Amino acid sequence: MRAAQAGDSRKYDSLLRSVTPYIRSLTRRYCRDAALCEDVVQDVLLTVHRIRHTWDPQRPFSPWLAAIAARRAIDRIRRDSRIARFEVRDETAFETFAAEPANHDSGALRAAEAIEPLLAALPERQRRALEAVKIRGLSVAQAASESGQSVAALKVNVHRAVKALRQLVAQEPKDE
């Protein structure tokens, strides 16, 4: 460190590389997350660089370094807990809640999710007919040719499926 204070960059580089594992082990005492610890290690290295003139060559180096590491780790933990106390972390919040159409989409999504088990409860022919006409948006003629049913039979199946669904929805417990 004495050489580093004198401006020897090669020795400074080797000093920083040799003390980095020690700084890492010191910061591990304060945080469990390895990536967060590495952030603190970088912060400690920057601080060491900024206040390298405060190390007294007559005194041991490691207590000086350990004091900086402890201080920086505690500062980081305090800052993170302050942020956690006052801010909500939700990456999707903007997409989900900020724009009005996004809310409509999420409503539709929730409705689709809710109706899925009810559709599964319908007889096979009725469910297929309803999915083709009401969900996939095919015309009655297209749906009839795809399913191999006559147009009249398809219409009847769609009608029965809607009626059955109404009954199933009426039996569902209401969410308050």
Added chain:
Amino acid sequence: MSLELHMTRHATENLIESLSRNLSPVRPLRPPLRRALLWLFAVALLAGVALWRWSNLELFMARNDDPRLMWERTATLLTGISAIVAAFYLSLPDRSRLWGYMAIPPLLVWIACAGLGCLKAGVGWGPPGDHMGETLRCFRFIVMVSVPLALLLYLVLRRARPLQPLPVALSAALGVAALAAFILQFFHPFDSTAIDLAMHFGAVLTIIAAAAAARRVLT
């Protein structure tokens, strides 16, 4: 090792490389006691010239016969000196935090002696009117002397870029306010009333609060 961790470690390597590349030589700070004594010596010189020029030294010496007053003055001066020495130690990362308590014993003696003087003189709350103007003068004196001293001290202390500026600021402010209160004794040829005392300590607390608010200047 996760990808994120691998990338952060790589960033650490790059950081070390960049710090080493941009290294410039620095002069290590002198030992804190030596720096503190140098600062105190400079202030003593300035204050000495001012006192010799403007204060009534004869009256000050005459009042030294009172042992209580003698104790009060000594405790005030010791509070100032010890708090300033402590601020220099606290500004360094590897020095004990216990230095922060060094000024407490003389501070307690100062408060006790001042309070005792107030009771002993039997002046209670003191006469109203012109005396109130006198106590406001004391308040103004302590603040006016403390502010330039605090600025001078901040200039020297900020060289250490303290990692915890608050204890340093508090100790430095107590130090300069106590020194200002000591210098005030040369211009205070009467016993303190309770209002006087409140004004003196009110001024000290004002300086401490202002210094604490301006602690970021140190970093």
